[in-house]
Amino acid sequence: MNYQYSKRFNQFTPSMIRQVLVDAAGPDMINFSPGFPDRESFAVEEIQKLSQEVLNDSIYEILQYAPKPAYTGLQKAIKTFFNSLEPVVKESDDIMITSGSGEGLEMAAKVFLDEGDYMVVEDPSFIGALNGFKSNNAKLIGVPMDDEGLDLELLEQAFQRKPQPKLLYTIPTFQNPTCLTTTLERRKAIYELCKKYHVLILEDNPYGTLRFKGTSVPGYKSFDDARIVIYLASLSKIISPGIRLGAIVADKDITDHFAIMKGASGGAATNWSQYVITRFLNTVDMKQHIKRVSEIYQRKSTLMVETMKKTFHPDVQFKAPDGGMFVWFTLPDKIKPESFLQAAVAKHIAIVPGYCFATNYPSQGFRLSFTSESPEQIVKGITMLGELTYELMNQ
Incomplete structure (x- = not known):
């Protein structure tokens, strides 16, 4: 049977985040894509x-x-x-x-x-x-x-x-x-x-x-x-x-x-x-509970940003967040976001390109979540992404 779906539904495309996870899947996948809270933050x-x-x-x-x-x-x-x-x-x-x-x-x-x-x-x-x-x-x-x-x-x-x-x-x-x-x-x-x-x-x-x-x-x-x-x-x-x-x-x-x-x-x-x-x-004690959760995220955020400072090409723009769950970085125009995403996925690293979140304006940005991976995986994954920034800048 040929199912007739609504015109409203047909305007959607499959989730890029879901597709990135499928493409980057593997026992060694490092997942910086989801906005999931750290399980250690759960009371x-x-x-x-x-x-x-x-x-x-x-x-x-x-x-x-x-x-x-x-x-x-x-x-x-x-x-x-x-x-x-x-x-x-x-x-x-x-x-x-x-x-x-x-x-x-x-x-x-x-x-x-x-x-x-x-x-x-x-x-x-x-x-x-x-x-x-x-x-x-x-x-x-x-x-x-x-x-x-x-x-x-x-x-x-x-x-x-x-x-x-x-x-x-x-x-x-x-x-x-x-x-x-x-x-x-x-x-x-x-x-x-x-x-x-x-x-x-x-x-x-x-x-x-x-x-x-x-x-x-x-x-x-x-x-x-x-x-x-x-x-x-x-x-x-x-x-x-x-x-x-x-x-x-x-x-x-x-x-x-x-x-x-x-x-x-x-x-x-x-x-x-x-x-x-x-x-x-x-x-x-909600004040104390939120303080505990925020301290978990501060440690992971600091680790991710400091590793980015050490390993990313200097033309990549980013700054340390004051809170939340994400770090946003912007590639120089020389690097195509599609190429960077493909290279990251090939290394089994799941990241989300900024064009997934765009409405009218193109984006050179990428979103990284620091909440769902371990400190060891954060250092490993960010170091590999940093190597990619140099490889693609030198091509």
Whole structure:
């Protein structure tokens, strides 16, 4: 039978990250491609203990359908946790629990965008979000970034186009894939442009708590006086991705619409994870827990960057991140990204080229994850990549 797939589906291509893993596969593969947290960061004993407690105390509630889209106890715990970091949740806001932050991004596209509507994204940006937007037939306008964040002139030009974009998607802190943090001055300028042109901001903050040096920068939501920011956060990077829990913080009118959309698709998040993470947030010293996770990532990040300094060709550009999970490097124009990727894969090293994350602008960049490999594999893999930079520069 010849299956007739939708036009929407046909716009997608197979995941480059998945294909790189297939091509680089082997018993000696060094995997710098996934954005997976380090397993050593998981609070295994606490999760085991709290899981048993909630199974003993609330077994029937956990096994039953959830009576509401979100467990009230978790909403309260998340509000307390978020607001201990910065003033995220305001009096006019509500908190919606999602199955990871990706669900919130897709729902935002469904709730706010009609067929063929435009939205603005950072270029490059998180491929999972871009595909989620495309799956809802959104038209994406990529705006490049400099060292301080989105290019303001090009951003305003994007907002002035007709039909006017409705949404701006941004990862302002330790951006995926570049690990760039938008400065406070640039954030305020971007926010004022969004108010001027009546554009809603989707502020995605999965990495903001993973800072291991420097000073925290206030998020858009913390100074949102016009109620135009939809704040999305995930607990995947600081507790566990397997729990599949995220949260949306926005004006209650917005979350009410999101709740309707969620009811039409997946319903409520899993009861078990909501109950366990409620207890986790209420009983674990989150400041100390985040400090421990950040220290793990700082050690690995430092090791990767210092090895790059020793082994990469001096014309390759990169800098040490202040947090997050990635290092971004840019090849000189002489080296074709496709050639570098092929050479890395031939050595069984999985890396992700920047053109996977691009919308409108070509990229000489590559993303490296320092979280999923051992220190020994980091040194080995980065040293081999460094040798490749010299080989290809000398060709």
